[in-house]
Amino acid sequence: MTAIRTSGLTKRFGRHTAVDQLDLEVPRGAVFGFLGPNGSGKTTTIRMLLGLVSPSAGRVEVLGEEIPAKVMAVLPRVGALVEGPAFYPFLSGASNLRRLDTADLRASATTRDARVSAALDRVGLGHAAHKRVHAYSLGMKQRLGLAAALLAPRELLVLDEPTNGLDPQGTREVRSLIRSLADDGTTVFVSSHLLAEVEQICTHAAVLRAGKLVAQGPLDELRDAARPRIEVRTPDAAEAASVLERLGLAPERSAPGTVVAAAPLSSSSDDGVPAPEDVVAALVAAGVRVRGFSAATASLEERFVELTGEGFDVAE
Numbered sequence: 001m002t003a004i005r006t007s008g009l010t011k012r013f014g015r016h017t018a019v020d021q022l023d024l025e026v027p028r029g030a031v032f033g034f035l036g037p038n039g040s041g042k043t044t045t046i047r048m049l050l051g052l053v054s055p056s057a058g059r060v061e062v063l064g065e066e067i068p069a070k071v072m073a074v075l076p077r078v079g080a081l082v083e084g085p086a087f088y089p090f091l092s093g094a095s096n097l098r099r100l101d102t103a104d105l106r107a108s109a110t111t112r113d114a115r116v117s118a119a120l121d122r123v124g125l126g127h128a129a130h131k132r133v134h135a136y137s138l139g140m141k142q143r144l145g146l147a148a149a150l151l152a153p154r155e156l157l158v159l160d161e162p163t164n165g166l167d168p169q170g171t172r173e174v175r176s177l178i179r180s181l182a183d184d185g186t187t188v189f190v191s192s193h194l195l196a197e198v199e200q201i202c203t204h205a206a207v208l209r210a211g212k213l214v215a216q217g218p219l220d221e222l223r224d225a226a227r228p229r230i231e232v233r234t235p236d237a238a239e240a241a242s243v244l245e246r247l248g249l250a251p252e253r254s255a256p257g258t259v260v261a262a263a264p265l266s267s268s269s270d271d272g273v274p275a276p277e278d279v280v281a282a283l284v285a286a287g288v289r290v291r292g293f294s295a296a297t298a299s300l301e302e303r304f305v306e307l308t309g310e311g312f313d314v315a316e
């Protein structure tokens with residue numbers, strides 16, 4: 001079962017293509033991290049998923065329904081937090097939620113207070129229900145935004161950079177809330193420019209670069225796809241590079257005394273792909289004086305930097 005599926009999804013602003021032929025597939029029950037540097041097209045994609053802007057080309061399906069054709073039927077099943085929710089600062093958190101709940105024509109007035117209290121408790125704001133919103137911290141405002149998204153039961157939550165601008169405490173609160181919502185079975189689609197965040201809370205991820213999808217899948221698979229790296233320290237760097245090249249391990253960078261190659265390596269030498277010991281043997285046989293050799297799998301961080309190029313924040 002798929003919560004979100006897009007095919008060939010494209011958005012052009014004039015001559016600029018902000019989102020380019022996106023084929024996304026978000027399984028139900030996933031916490032799906034939508035990762036990319038600033039300006040890579042995350043918000044534009046989310047706005048298309050929610051029917052807030054229309055695509056230039058391609059299709060969107062959310063919870064099995066076409067968007068924008070079925071948007072009115074689908075949106076009540078989807079909670080969204082996009083670009084900082086707007087609240088009345090001089091009303092309390094509870095009053096703000098009551099106003100929002102009143103605007104929902106399906107919501108019964110008799111159960112309104114119970115719904116508002118439950119949503120505030122769910123995000124840990126029960127104690128601040130009657131405090132004015134202007135006295136809320138950024139983290140509390142963000143949690144109030146989530147409470148607003150949770151006034152009705154939701155099958156899918158779409159959150160655009162929900163921890164942006166939060167201090168470490170607020171960030172932790174929002175992340176643990178996302179995890180607990182996912183534990184209750186809600187599918188969560190969350191955009192972020194932080195790999196560390198995605199690694200902490202997501203089961204799946206897609207990586208966007210300049211409007212194009214460069215990777216997507218379960219986080220474990222993305223980790224496995226990270227290519228092992230070989231590093232050879234030698235005074236004979238040029239010879240070492242040519243040996244690695246002969247073995248099909250294109251050397252990537254060569255500092256004085258160091259040659260680095262990223263390559264698929266095998267744990268045995270049976271399948272024609274060299275194992276680390278074969279590489280060392282070939283280097284030695286070619287007369288390369290090896291001072292140091294290591295073969296290590298690239299971290300997810302290195303892999304994502306490789307995929308997205310410069311300008312990618314990996315830390316918090």
Ligand SMILES: Nc1ncnc2c1ncn2[C@@H]1O[C@H](COP(=O)(O)OP(=O)(O)OP(=O)(O)O)[C@@H](O)[C@H]1O
Nearest residue numbers: 013016018036037038039040041042043044045193
């Ligand atoms: N309404 C618009 N008119 C023209 N260009 C736009 C519009 N909205 C977005 N863009 C451009 O589309 C590109 C993608 O923007 P988008 O906001 O989707 O990226 P993002 O990944 O969400 O980045 P950020 O994290 O900075 O919000 C950017 O180059 C942006 O300038």
